[in-house]
Amino acid sequence: MQVRILGCSGGIGGDFRTTAMLADDDILIDGGTGVGDLSLEALARIDHIFVTHSHLDHIACIPLMIDSVARYRTKPITLYATAAVLRILQEHVFNWLVWPDFSRIPKEQTPFMRYQTVSVGQRVVLGERSITPIPAQHTVPAVGYHIDSGTASLVFTGDTTSQDALWEYINRIDNLRYLIIETAFSEQQQDIAVASKHLHPGLLAKELGKLKRPAEIYVTHLKPGDDDVIMSQVNQLAGQFVPRFLYNQQVFDF
Template sequence: MKLRVLGCSGGIGGRDQRTTALLVDDDVLIDAGTGVGDLEFEELVRIDHIFVTHAHLDHIAMIPLLVDTVGEARSMPIVVHATAETLRILRSHIFNWLVWPDFSSIPDRHNPFLCFQEMRVDEVAKLGRGRFMKALPALHTVPAVAYQLSGEGGSLVFSGDTAYSEPLIAAINEIPDLRYLLVETAFPDALHDLALASRHLCPSLLALFLERIKSNPEVWITHLKPSRARTTLEEIAGYCGRFSPKALYNGLELTL
């Protein structure tokens, strides 16, 4: 099983700045930010599942365009998995016939291009081929989850957008085969108060978070704000510890 980074930036600007989207093999997305737009049509058609961490635009922007682009070329609907709160936001504010058509009723409700599947924290979705996706607790300004992706080669955790979260740390510490931890750090320490208010991590909060992790996964940093990325990474590197976090980048492939 392979996970390919399509987008991991906290903003846009230039070819390297795409918002959050991770492609699992060729048929599963974790979030669907602007990075999805770099896929070819033939790749888009193969996407069967989208697991959404939360409803903010940088994580869901390409869902409406993806469904509109490939709906008629597929024999089955694309399934969007998310918490009940996130699905309610998508239905009410995106697929509402005002911002975008409701593709869960196009061409009709019995044969839609899109369907929604509620996913609760701790629930596990079976994806076939020995792949599993589990929702983990996260803490953000809107209802949010992290995801644990598991296969024969171990597990990966993607934090999504989150503040320091004891429940998320506890969930991570229960994973015996954790190989990769993809964790957000949006702001430098100079914007510590903004990080707290917007429920994101900054380097000092990331250090506290990582100190509580009992295993030794590879740590990759995501959701860096483009204008502050270099400073944020320098501050992360300055914290002592057993981890040496690296910046996630578009095109990176991780294998499980």
């Protein structure tokens, strides 16, 4: 299995792209602005979209993508999320006011998009691959995702703050290889991090202390312009875990 990072920044500007990951060529994990760099042909091959939560930086390109490729496809794109997240997307995005309801066009019986509700711990099997929502704690309903190739696993926390349930789940993954975890704000902005339920380097270090399995750790969602400062503080405070900077177009094979 291969996962390519299409976007991993906490904002836009220049080369910065917001959160999106392409698993193989048919699965999208979140749909931030990084999706816009894919060709039309690549976009049309995506059959499954897994959404962590409803914030704009994680969903911005999903409505545009579906609109762009719908006429080239013979089956609907499946949008996976928890019931709470799907309700937000239905009421506030695909509502005919912000964007068309692609779950009802061109016909309700043959739509361009369909919704699939998932819940924490519920494994979605796609061939030999599985994707499982995992606990996250954010300002809106949210999950992370555990991606298992059958040989090894990658965990993406999504947006989250401190919580034990996430680590209880992660510590049960026997074939864990990669952990991608957010750290949005620097130590100087830890009050904003706490208020918005994100991690900062000091809190990241405390959270990583709960990890009981070996893994390559990558830090994502850094605010543009503060990335060097945040990574310097991460290295100072969580150095024993050797977290690495996640970069755009990075590829994970597992």
